[in-house]
Amino acid sequence: MNSYPLKSLWLSLIYLLLVAYLYSFSEYGLNVWDEGGYANGTLRTLNGEKAMEDFNPSGYLSGRYIYGAIFFKLFGVSIQSLRIGVILITPIMIFMTFSISRRIMPQGFAFLTAVFVLSAPAMYYNRFFTFFCILNLYFLVRCVERIQPQRYLFLAGAILLSGFFKFEVALFSFLCSVTVFAIQSFFKKKQKHSLIQESQVAVIGRTKFWISIGLLILVLIPSLSFLLKKDFLNLAINMVLGSYQVWGNPFPSLFPFFKLWSELGSHEMFQRLLFYIPVWIYSGVALFIIIKIIKQKGIETIDLYVLSILLIGICTYGLVLWRAGFDNLLRTLPPAYILFCYVLFLARGRLLSLCKILKKESAVLVVFRKTTINVVTVFLPFLFFYEMNTNHGFYAGTIGAVKQETALLDMPRAKVYTNPAEAEWIRKVVDRIENYSEVGDPILALPLNHIFYFFKKRKNPTPY
Numbered sequence: 001m002n003s004y005p006l007k008s009l010w011l012s013l014i015y016l017l018l019v020a021y022l023y024s025f026s027e028y029g030l031n032v033w034d035e036g037g038y039a040n041g042t043l044r045t046l047n048g049e050k051a052m053e054d055f056n057p058s059g060y061l062s063g064r065y066i067y068g069a070i071f072f073k074l075f076g077v078s079i080q081s082l083r084i085g086v087i088l089i090t091p092i093m094i095f096m097t098f099s100i101s102r103r104i105m106p107q108g109f110a111f112l113t114a115v116f117v118l119s120a121p122a123m124y125y126n127r128f129f130t131f132f133c134i135l136n137l138y139f140l141v142r143c144v145e146r147i148q149p150q151r152y153l154f155l156a157g158a159i160l161l162s163g164f165f166k167f168e169v170a171l172f173s174f175l176c177s178v179t180v181f182a183i184q185s186f187f188k189k190k191q192k193h194s195l196i197q198e199s200q201v202a203v204i205g206r207t208k209f210w211i212s213i214g215l216l217i218l219v220l221i222p223s224l225s226f227l228l229k230k231d232f233l234n235l236a237i238n239m240v241l242g243s244y245q246v247w248g249n250p251f252p253s254l255f256p257f258f259k260l261w262s263e264l265g266s267h268e269m270f271q272r273l274l275f276y277i278p279v280w281i282y283s284g285v286a287l288f289i290i291i292k293i294i295k296q297k298g299i300e301t302i303d304l305y306v307l308s309i310l311l312i313g314i315c316t317y318g319l320v321l322w323r324a325g326f327d328n329l330l331r332t333l334p335p336a337y338i339l340f341c342y343v344l345f346l347a348r349g350r351l352l353s354l355c356k357i358l359k360k361e362s363a364v365l366v367v368f369r370k371t372t373i374n375v376v377t378v379f380l381p382f383l384f385f386y387e388m389n390t391n392h393g394f395y396a397g398t399i400g401a402v403k404q405e406t407a408l409l410d411m412p413r414a415k416v417y418t419n420p421a422e423a424e425w426i427r428k429v430v431d432r433i434e435n436y437s438e439v440g441d442p443i444l445a446l447p448l449n450h451i452f453y454f455f456k457k458r459k460n461p462t463p464y
Contacts, residue, residue, distance in 0.1 A: 009318060011095070018091035018118070021399075026083045028401035029394025030409065030418040032426070036451025038414075039079055042068035046077070055460070063164030064128050067258045079414040089228040090397075093131050093334075094118055096138040101338050103141055103305045105345040111206065112381050113334075113341045117386040121397040122331035129319070136173035137312045137335065144180060144304045172315035180308050187299040251275055251324045267391045271326055278317050278336040285310055285339050298427055306342065309335050327395045328454035341381070348377045352432040413455055430455060 022098065030068040041057055043064040051057035067080045074340035075081040097117045101110035123128050163170030212315030252272040254260070261269050289306055293299050301429060313335025320329050351373045355366070410414050411430070420425075429445075433456045437443055442461035445452040453460050 010369075015095075017089045018120075018151060019093065020085055022090055022121075023084070025399045026080065026087060026124075027415060028405040028417045029413070030079070030405075030422070031123065031394070031418045032122070032422070032451050035079065035082075036184070036449060036454060038064065039082060039449040040454040040460075041065045042072060042082060043077060045069045046072050048104055055329050061164055061167060063161070064125075067128075067165075077413055079416060084129050086404075088269070089131050090121050090127065093121065093134050094310075097135050097334055097338065100134070100138055100141055100305075100309065101341065102337075103145065104302055105141055105342050109341045109345045112344075112378070115336035115385060116381065117334055119385045119396075119398060120330050120392070123327055123395055123397055126327065126331050127397065128165045129316075130334060131167045131334075132158070132165055133173075133312060134334055136162060136177075137308060140173070140180060140250075140308050141305050142179050144184060144301065144308060145176075148333045161219045168319075173312065176308065176427050177312060177317060180304060183307065184304055187293075190280070228413065267387070270299040274326075274333075275320065275324065277376065278313065278320075278333065281336050281339050281343065282310060282314055282317070284343065306339070306459045309338050315337065330396055333402045344377050344381075348373060375422065411455055426451075433458060 031062060036420040037057075037061070041051060041055065042065045043062070044055055045051065045062070049055055051060075051062035051065050068085055071081040071085040074082060094114050094117050096109050098114040101113040117134075121127060135158050136155070138145040139151065139158045143151045143155055157172050159173050159177070174376055178458055254269075254272055254276065257269075260272075264272075285306065289303055289310070293303060313332075316332040316335060319332050322328075352370065355369050355373075388396050389398045389400050389404070391400060392398055393404040401417075405419060407420040409418055409423045409426060429449075429452060433443060433452060437456075437458060440458045440459060442459040443452070444461055450456065450460070
């Protein structure tokens with residue numbers, strides 16, 4: 001019996017449930033600066049203008065504006081239309097995270113990684129960064145899993161597409177892919193943990209591998225040439241360096257730990273710890289993989305999966321080094337979620353194996369020990385889920401925003417809930433704009449307040 005239609009039906013049902021859940025709190029929260037830039041840039045794109053030619057896209061490439069314009073056409077010009085567009089890709093991001101995780105850990109731990117992403121999918125206007133990191137990683141591990149030319153073409157297409165949304169994601173995804181493929185080609189792989197059957201492995205040869213690599217390069221070179229011709233590289237570099245000079249800030253300090261804990265509270269310290277946990281995870285996993293490869297004098301397919309996740313994770317974390325903001329941190333974390341659950345899986349397996357070598361004990365004691373190990377294993381993940389969904393909200397992309405954002409801001413292009421002080425401030429500014437200007441007039445809203453151009457149909461007198 002073919003289970004594919006049933007599987008597709010279940011995936012479709014889960015997708016719809018996730019969309020409904022994410023949509024249920026999509027009216028809560030607002031970021032005047034970044035979300036305003038996304039909204040106004042999308043509106044200008046809808047009106048026929050081009051990002052980086054007719055206006056400065058505020059550090060973002062034209063892909064997200066073109067994507068957003070589709071939803072303006074479908075659902076009308078409003079903040080909510082843009083959020084619907086982002087909501088629709090979020091379950092796909094969660095599914096891909098689960099699929100990547102299944103290649104290195106059992107289903108239960110892979111489910112935890114998916115819940116991690118659901119618990120903090122990042123802000124609406126910056127979720128494209130997270131989505132394309134996961135998309136490129138997904139196609140990379142599929143290329144590692146089985147050498148097929150079409151898989152390399154899908155990877156090339158994903159990298160190219162991400163370049164029109166976040167150029168740095170395309171760049172480091174390409175470099176990570178080349179690194180993994182180079183390691184894959186020069187190491188003799190052991191296949192006992194691979195999902196590929198031995199009969200299939202025998203068919204794979206170097207010729208097929210290099211043909212696939214050649215196809216990947218043939219697709220990427222013209223694409224990169226187009227980007228270079230449009231001077232995307234220099235524009236992206238100037239955006240990154242210029243933004244860092246303005247917005248760059250240092251890492252939050254952890255020490256003196258207990259003094260800071262008493263001054264700032266547990267929630268703030270939990271948030272600060274999250275900045276350092278990926279560093280500890282990546283360092284530990286890197287050391288583990290190096291030792292494992294040296295001991296086995298070769299590299300297994302599962303090691304290549306872990307290496308792919310590790311490399312992408314390290315590169316995405318560079319965004320936090322560029323600007324250590326909590327919003328930046330959350331959109332870089334999916335690779336860390338996967339490797340963290342992988343570490344939990346290995347640690348749990350080791351603890352259970354230690355229990356087995358102990359002397360025979362009563363069944364009750366055995367069950368108690370296994371239950372204790374399982375509870376300890378899931379404690380930190382569930383602590384994260386609780387923290388994100390109760391003490392964080394809009395900036396984490398979670399349902400916690402419902403509790404935090406209580407003031408309704410009801411305007412023609414936005415019906416959202418925000419904090420009372422911000423709602424009052426926006427109303428006052430909008431009233432001033434209406435009293436002292438007409439529709440289509442140029443006004444100057446500072447700092448970075450693009451949302452007022454969007455709300456009141458006014459023009460920005462600068463190219464920014």
